[in-house]
Amino acid sequence: MMNMAEQILPAAEMERTGGKGEPVIRLENVYKTYDLGEIQVQALRGVSLEVMAGEFVAVMGPSGSGKSTVMNILGCLDRPTKGRYFLDGVDVSGMSKDELARIRNKKLGFVFQQFNLLSRTSALENVELPTVYAGIKPEERTRRAMESLRRVGLADRAGHHPSQLSGGQQQRVAIARGLVNQPAILLADEPTGNLDSRTSIEIMEILQTLNEEQGLTIVLVTHEPDIAQFTKRNLEFRDGKLKRDRLVEERLNAREVLKAMPTAEEEAAEDAGAAGGAGTGAG
Amino acid sequence: MDFMNTFRLALRALARNKMRSALTMLGIVIGVGAVIAVVSIGQGAQYIVQQGIQAMGTNAVFIAAGSNRAGGVRQGYGGVKTLTVDDMNAILAEIPLIKQAAPALTSRQQVVYGDQNWNTAITGTTPNYFDIRTWPVQAGSVFSNEEVDLAANVCVIGTTVARILFGTDDPIGKTMRIGNLPFRVDGVLESKGQNVNGQDQDDVIFAPYTTVQRKISGITWLQFIAASAVSQEASVAAVAPITSLLRERHRIRAGSDDDFMIRTQADIADLQNQTQSTMTMLLGGIASVSLVVGGIGIMNIMLVSVTERTREIGVRMAVGATEKDVRMQFLVEAVTLSMMGGAIGIILGLIGSMLIANLLQWPTLISGKAVVAAVIFSTLVGVIFGYYPAHKAAQLDPIEALRYE
Ligand SMILES: Nc1ncnc2c1ncn2[C@@H]1O[C@H](COP(=O)(O)OP(=O)(O)OP(=O)(O)O)[C@@H](O)[C@H]1O
Ligand SMILES: [Mg+2]
Numbered sequence: 001m002m003n004m005a006e007q008i009l010p011a012a013e014m015e016r017t018g019g020k021g022e023p024v025i026r027l028e029n030v031y032k033t034y035d036l037g038e039i040q041v042q043a044l045r046g047v048s049l050e051v052m053a054g055e056f057v058a059v060m061g062p063s064g065s066g067k068s069t070v071m072n073i074l075g076c077l078d079r080p081t082k083g084r085y086f087l088d089g090v091d092v093s094g095m096s097k098d099e100l101a102r103i104r105n106k107k108l109g110f111v112f113q114q115f116n117l118l119s120r121t122s123a124l125e126n127v128e129l130p131t132v133y134a135g136i137k138p139e140e141r142t143r144r145a146m147e148s149l150r151r152v153g154l155a156d157r158a159g160h161h162p163s164q165l166s167g168g169q170q171q172r173v174a175i176a177r178g179l180v181n182q183p184a185i186l187l188a189d190e191p192t193g194n195l196d197s198r199t200s201i202e203i204m205e206i207l208q209t210l211n212e213e214q215g216l217t218i219v220l221v222t223h224e225p226d227i228a229q230f231t232k233r234n235l236e237f238r239d240g241k242l243k244r245d246r247l248v249e250e251r252l253n254a255r256e257v258l259k260a261m262p263t264a265e266e267e268a269a270e271d272a273g274a275a276g277g278a279g280t281g282a283g
Numbered sequence: 284m285d286f287m288n289t290f291r292l293a294l295r296a297l298a299r300n301k302m303r304s305a306l307t308m309l310g311i312v313i314g315v316g317a318v319i320a321v322v323s324i325g326q327g328a329q330y331i332v333q334q335g336i337q338a339m340g341t342n343a344v345f346i347a348a349g350s351n352r353a354g355g356v357r358q359g360y361g362g363v364k365t366l367t368v369d370d371m372n373a374i375l376a377e378i379p380l381i382k383q384a385a386p387a388l389t390s391r392q393q394v395v396y397g398d399q400n401w402n403t404a405i406t407g408t409t410p411n412y413f414d415i416r417t418w419p420v421q422a423g424s425v426f427s428n429e430e431v432d433l434a435a436n437v438c439v440i441g442t443t444v445a446r447i448l449f450g451t452d453d454p455i456g457k458t459m460r461i462g463n464l465p466f467r468v469d470g471v472l473e474s475k476g477q478n479v480n481g482q483d484q485d486d487v488i489f490a491p492y493t494t495v496q497r498k499i500s501g502i503t504w505l506q507f508i509a510a511s512a513v514s515q516e517a518s519v520a521a522v523a524p525i526t527s528l529l530r531e532r533h534r535i536r537a538g539s540d541d542d543f544m545i546r547t548q549a550d551i552a553d554l555q556n557q558t559q560s561t562m563t564m565l566l567g568g569i570a571s572v573s574l575v576v577g578g579i580g581i582m583n584i585m586l587v588s589v590t591e592r593t594r595e596i597g598v599r600m601a602v603g604a605t606e607k608d609v610r611m612q613f614l615v616e617a618v619t620l621s622m623m624g625g626a627i628g629i630i631l632g633l634i635g636s637m638l639i640a641n642l643l644q645w646p647t648l649i650s651g652k653a654v655v656a657a658v659i660f661s662t663l664v665g666v667i668f669g670y671y672p673a674h675k676a677a678q679l680d681p682i683e684a685l686r687y688e
Contacts, residue, residue: 077601077681098605105603116598116685120299132288133603177602 022089023050024184024217025074030083032069032240043069044080045240051185051219056211058228059221061237067221068189070237074219075108075187076100088184105133109178111188111220115170117162117177123149124158127176134181148176152206168199175206179216186210188220192227198261204230205254230254286615293616296588303584304620310580311624311664312631314573315657318566319632322653324639325562327646333555342518343415344381345546346374346525347507363542364504365533368492371508377528380521384510385412386492390500394488396448396459403444405461405488407495408509413439413472415511423455423470426491434493438466441485442474462499466490518547574660577624578668585617585672596676597684610677617669618662625661629654
């Protein structure tokens, strides 16, 4: 699973873009310094990168290497200390908080490690949330949210509250929320960090489908190389710098991997069989 | 985000912690409820007072002997001997604004009928007095002007005196003793009940002023003159000419104080208004204290709520809520809380004042103004005390808010 060829940057660039089009994301020599009074933490030290439309990028690197920091900047939740960030061709590095809020609402979708769904609020309403701030009319909001839930295969759970959903389902609701305003990019900081391996692959299957069938640009952070293997391009950070940028070879297809894996029910049935029970598979 | 949505969100957030929301509202509920109840009681009392003032005759002018401030010391009627029937006649003759006047002097006496004893005030006057005060007899008649001229031993009594001395007997035509003299009872006055100061206005005896001057008090002067002007405006306009006439008649040098006091119904109304505005300020004070206490409760809970919901705020910001959206959300929540408290307070206050009216037989008058003020103030409290927590929420950094445990 881990054997992949490394390629140097310019070649990767050519292959990805075919040498044409505007990048959706362009960071130009971005620095981020946290001023803690006595000490200054340099979380990013001169990062430059481009992501084109339709890419599926995994950001990797050891803990503290600046992955979340760069994601926060890409997500317009934070501003670079130095350098410039062009999102969809627009320089957002000097924008006000309100302008950034509007950009986040219209152009970006977020998926978090902790899911961050509103508790005691139905899946549908959670998904609707970004449309509320976009000033969309209620009927249209519900229509879009349902459509979005359908895309992650959870239309039948629209009325469920997060506490009534499994972790994987909650993360799918979060993805649906990220998609509802038809963003230019979906950003996910360790979306599978809190999920078991099978559920992680299920999430990757959804992301792969969104990327391949609908051309959604996705940037995700992950620690796990096998998760990164489902994406098209890996960026490796170290000490606040982009150290490696390579295309993924022998990309894994999540649907096929899942097919090869035993399902939870099958595992349960096997266990039951092994224990000598009379059970012949549930449901 | 549209307002209805924000409002629904606020209701839902408040419903999530019902007990907490209810306790938070309690301060406002109690404050507003108390104010509504107290104002209705106050308005009821006010209404009674106004009725009383109306009953005195709105055109009335009272001229009392004595000065407001004689050498810095207030002197009662007794001290001044300058006000006379001649003064009264001069006023009637020279000041056309005044259409009627009656002299009056009062003396406290022991009164006896059969074996019943009572101590009350005997006022000497003329039949005019009962017109000026619009005070008819309920039985018998008022003594005549001839009887005044003759200084006859006749009198008219109030219902309290009639009840105490005569019980179930008919007092008309009976003879009672006032001091050491026998008096024939000519009439019983209609009941007036208590006056503004809570005194029983029916505990009175009226006799000709001549009789009281010569046979009871042994004086030649008057304690006051009750007059009535041609109109309410005339009663105010008459004050200046009466003052200069009396000063001239009493030979008061320029710069010296009057030896009489003039009160019109308008003055009394002014006094009443003053009392009322003091009352209003007092109530306002109580109201603002209780509303401030309620407001602090709201601020406290909203601060807790903002802290508890830091992550929610972070999520909302991440998906596009602006500072204004977040501020609005928490502000609307605080205002909803305070307005609900205000509404419940108004309802409880109204129920309370109705209970007081029914159970204690106190007059209450529900004040529309107080209800409107309660709505406005409870809303304001929500805005003022909700602003800081809402602002705090809006100022959160989305990244830190999302990371908050
Ligand atoms: N708010 C902050 N204040 C101060 N320093 C910070 C802050 N956020 C991040 N840092 C520092 O910046 C550096 C990069 O942090 P970042 O969160 O981007 O790492 P990461 O690659 O996401 O790590 P992990 O894999 O553990 O999530 C770290 O040294 C971290 O301590
Ligand atoms: Mg991180």
